[in-house]
Structures are given as C-alpha cells and as structure tokens.
Amino acid sequence: MKNLKAFLSQAIDLKAKDGGVVLDDLDKAILRALQKNARQSYTEIGRSLNLAHSTIYDRIKKMENHGVIRRYTIMVEPKKAGLKLLTAVMTVVTEPKESERVAEQLADHPDVSEVYTSLSEELSIIAKVVAEDQESLHAFISNVVAPLPGVLRIRTAIITRKHKEENMSI
Amino acid sequence: MSESKALRTLSREKAFYFFTSIGNYAGESAASLEEFVKKILDVKIKSLEFHLYRGDFERWVADALEDNILAKKIRELKSSKPIGIDLRDRLYLLVSKYSEDLKKTGSSSTSFVKPRTTTVTFVRPKETTP
Missing domain, CATH: 3.30.70.920 (Lrp/AsnC effector binding domain/regulation of amino acid metabolism (RAM) domain)
Incomplete structure (x- = not known):
C-alpha cells in the first residue's frame, strides 16, 4: 500500500468528535474488508492490506471497544x-x-x-x-x-x- | 330483561378497525355496536366492501360482540353481493334496526326465541273396585 508508512506512524487511538470517532483510511479499509467477509482472519485481512495481523487485531479491537463495529452477523436469503x-x-x-x-x-x-x-x-x-x-x-x-x-x-x-x-x- | 352482550363497549384490542385494503388502516374504529352503526355512514365505501367480502364484519360480530344472529344476517347480506352505496344503505339499515331492537327489548325482534316448555303430568285415573 502506497501510504503504508504514513498509516503506521499515525496514532491508532480513535478520537472522539461530536460523540463519534474519527476513522483513518486504514480503519476504513479494514471495515470494508470485514463488510465483504466478516469471517476473514486477521492474517488474511493483513495480507490483503500488506500489514501485520497484530496491527489489524489492534485496529479491530479498538473499533469494537468504541462501538464502531457493533456486531458480526450474517445475511440470510429468506x-x-x-x-x-x-x-x-x-x-x-x-x-x-x-x-x-x-x-x-x-x-x-x-x-x-x-x-x-x-x-x-x-x-x-x-x-x-x-x-x-x-x-x-x-x-x-x-x-x-x-x-x-x-x-x-x-x-x-x-x-x-x-x-x-x-x-x-x- | 337484561341488556344484550352485543350492546356492551369493548376494549381497544377487541374493537373493529376499518381498513381500505391489506395493511391500510383508515383511522376509524368501533368499540361497540352503536359506534359500528355510526361508522357505517362515515367510512369510505371501499372500506365497507373490503371488510364485507373478507367476512371481517360477520367474524367481529360473532367473536367480539358474541352475536351469532347478527353475524348470520351480515353473511346473508354478503351473499346477495351488494356494492357501492347500495351496500352502505343495506348494511346500515340491517345493523341499525338490529341495534335498535336490542336496545328496546334486550333481544332482536327477529332473533330466535326458544319456546317455553310446559310440563304435562299424566294422572292415572283412580282404579275402582268392581
């Protein structure tokens, strides 16, 4: 990823703003990956984003703790x-x-x-x-x-x- | 004579709610037979047609008001297939007359009245000795 170093140098704490949180491009990329397939492992997401699985794990945990990720669910074809x-x-x-x-x-x-x-x-x-x-x-x-x-x-x-x-x- | 069950006021849950089609509630409801009579004149004819031909009126009258005689009369009206203003007029006439009769007598003049039974006692004639 082009701006990989820039991502990693950023503080990963999500900042509160008007009761919400600020997501950086990496957070958004992880969310998009999870929206496509929430069953992917941290390693798989890390591989697709060119990052270590521990980085993915930290980001996901922080988003879960802040309520950005509310739950993991399935879409059923009725x-x-x-x-x-x-x-x-x-x-x-x-x-x-x-x-x-x-x-x-x-x-x-x-x-x-x-x-x-x-x-x-x-x-x-x-x-x-x-x-x-x-x-x-x-x-x-x-x-x-x-x-x-x-x-x-x-x-x-x-x-x-x-x-x-x-x-x-x- | 005690007041007929059909003249009582029902809870919100047992009231009749007027719809114009599946899921489309017109905002009118009736929680008693008296209110139902008034609403027949107020609601759209489309709503009367919708409920009459689904059998909703007769079902409500039988289940909620517990009056099988009026339910039967409404069913008979349905079988004559009235539509439009004719349906409104005939339904109003039927239900309002029935309601008035109930108020006056506690039962409709056209309702079935079980005949009073009389007991006939056979008295054996005294036997006479020859």
Whole structure:
C-alpha cells in the first residue's frame, strides 16, 4: 500500500468528535474488508492490506471497544432458508405525544425488523415488517398496530422485488 | 330483561378497525355496536366492501360482540353481493334496526326465541273396585 508508512506512524487511538470517532483510511479499509467477509482472519485481512495481523487485531479491537463495529452477523436469503417471505414497509401516522411509545412497542415486536421516526407533514413512524403471507401481515397490523394508543392511520406497501441491499458504504 | 352482550363497549384490542385494503388502516374504529352503526355512514365505501367480502364484519360480530344472529344476517347480506352505496344503505339499515331492537327489548325482534316448555303430568285415573 502506497501510504503504508504514513498509516503506521499515525496514532491508532480513535478520537472522539461530536460523540463519534474519527476513522483513518486504514480503519476504513479494514471495515470494508470485514463488510465483504466478516469471517476473514486477521492474517488474511493483513495480507490483503500488506500489514501485520497484530496491527489489524489492534485496529479491530479498538473499533469494537468504541462501538464502531457493533456486531458480526450474517445475511440470510429468506427464500432459500424457507423463512417468512413477505416484507412490507409500514408508515404509521401517530399523535405526536404517543409517537415515541408507538415506536418502542413496534421495535419490541419480533416481526418488525426496522423502525424509524420521520417528520414530514405529520409525525410518522416507518417500520419494516416481515410476515408469512398477506393475511398474517394484515392480522398483525389490524390486531397489534392499529389498536396502539395514538395511532391515527397506517399505510402499508408490500415489497415485491429487492433491487439492492447493502451495508452503508465506508 | 337484561341488556344484550352485543350492546356492551369493548376494549381497544377487541374493537373493529376499518381498513381500505391489506395493511391500510383508515383511522376509524368501533368499540361497540352503536359506534359500528355510526361508522357505517362515515367510512369510505371501499372500506365497507373490503371488510364485507373478507367476512371481517360477520367474524367481529360473532367473536367480539358474541352475536351469532347478527353475524348470520351480515353473511346473508354478503351473499346477495351488494356494492357501492347500495351496500352502505343495506348494511346500515340491517345493523341499525338490529341495534335498535336490542336496545328496546334486550333481544332482536327477529332473533330466535326458544319456546317455553310446559310440563304435562299424566294422572292415572283412580282404579275402582268392581
């Protein structure tokens, strides 16, 4: 790597900035390598970046300690795993004072994989829901989501085709 | 006469929530038969059609309000396949009349009433000695 010496001469402590941390180019290169394959060994990553495995180990440990790397996980292909196939994006319009509570209750539910709060014309919660079929999706929204205090309206879009699903680029 | 079960107010969990299609909640709900009657006039016809033909109304009336007679009447209405404003009018007429009857008498005038049984005792005639 061209700037290898420069990387190594840098202090590897991650500096706090606005509650976050500062990553240098080497940290980012390691993160990219892990995003491609998190099962790679320190040696393999070191080999691809032309660095000693101990350097990789130190960098990864520091990023784990600072919460930059939250966890190592897998991406499952639901169809091949025979899992719930239907995914829907649900927009829940709520009364402002109940919004936080509705979001928390949705986040607690195992069939809800992502929950976001959004402020456009009205305060709404956007959540990604998985279900076995349209009937079970409707039953969940009708029996669990609609009765939550503060829910005003719900719009649901069933996802029919996935064009891209990647981690955030670093 | 005691008040019919169908006239009670239900919890939020057992209320009826009006949708216009799968997953699209219109923001209207009914927690009692009386409220349900009012909502028939308020909600979009699309919502009435959605629920009637899925069998949601009859299911809610039978399971939550525990009134099988009204559930049967709604099922019969569905089988005549009404749509649009005709559906709203007929559903409103059916449910509002049923609800009014229940309020007046505790049971609908068209509901099945078990006939009172009478006991007939056979009295053996006294035997007379010849």
